[in-house]
């Protein structure tokens with residue numbers, strides 16, 4: 001459920017017409033619905049209400065401070081994957097006990113910063129990382145709380161670039177090495193073994209991979225308990241998919257939660273969930289203006305002022321995003337077009353061979369489901385300043401990130417002396 005809808009043929013975010021925002025801030029811009037973000041978080045939290053749990057929003061999905069702040073106020077913790085993301089959650093005043101730190105390549109500096117901040121736990125992805133954390137914790141005279149991220153080797157049936165729980169992926173500790181590493185970890189004097197972590201991929205559209213992974217993981221949890229290594233936390237990662245198109249929608253958070261909780265019956269574990277996309281994805285759109293319409297042979301191209309540098313999911317994953325006119329005109333015909341950006345790459349597209357209302361030059365269009373992995377993956381490719389970000393709450397909107405200027409973009413470049 002989201003709060004983007006037409007009212008008098010103008011696409012609104014909550015009670016604000018998107019063309020009005022375009023007038024005020026220019027294009028392209030991302031627009032997020034505060035109400036939708038809060039609703040998605042609440043649905044997720046309620047789904048797990050029966051269990052001891054902490055929802056740690058995955059910061060990388062959309063890391064704007066205003067969004068983190070909004071979610072924190074509603075009780076969210078955070079899953080971070082870098083020192084930069086730690087700085088973001090620090091700036092919104094998130095307490096350490098609501099932060100988990102994931103990622104395969106944590107540097108010494110990042111680990112030190114997290115230890116000093118006093119985070120809930122590190123999700124450790126290798127033996128080397130475990131020993132590095134032990135050493136650094138020793139130097140700081142503290143004990144690091146850790147979970148080991150176990151790779152359960154199940155196929156999440158999602159795009160290969162966002163599949164993480166297979167043997168061939170770089171993520172996690174191989175299932176058959178897990179027991180050994182837990183035994184070793186228990187002997188390290190600056191490590192406190194708190195839990196087990198597992199994240200098998202993103203944009204999963206069925207429940208069975210989650211359930212299969214959980215079954216494997218729980219076998220391990222039981223074995224560990226018998227070995228005298230009881231765990232308090234089970235982090236099940238993120239990955240629940242969202243509807244991008246009209247095909248069969250992914251399971252709702254409620255169904256996801258009941259499928260997991262069924263397996264967890266009889267285990268005394270505090271759950272950590274790390275949803276990203278399911279919170280932010282459908283809470284945002286990218287609004288862009290049609291610069292040109294161009295006919296090449298038998299193909300019509302709608303050329304927009306946003307490009308793959310703003311939203312790279314189509315280029316990266318061949319992802320589908322719904323596209324809608326921001327203002328519907330009476331009797332708009334439909335035609336099959338490619339919607340493309342201005343960037344010098346053939347991968348720079350938002351839609352291919354798509355039946356869409358016939359746009360004119362100057363029209364605004366909204367690229368739906370752009371709230372997650374949109375701005376956070378954007379770049380300056382082609383020396384394009386990054387887009388503005390706007391949040392709507394009710395009948396008010398505010399810029400939550402100003403459009404980048406060329407001065408800012410070029411600020412750090414220095415001619416060779």
Ligand SMILES: *Cc1c(COP(=O)(O)O)cnc(C)c1O
Pocket residue numbers: 058060061079102103199201202203237238239240274275276277278372
């Ligand atoms: C990316 C990521 C998430 C969030 O995934 P979504 O598909 O956006 O829910 C959660 N945990 C980890 C470790 C991740 O890398």
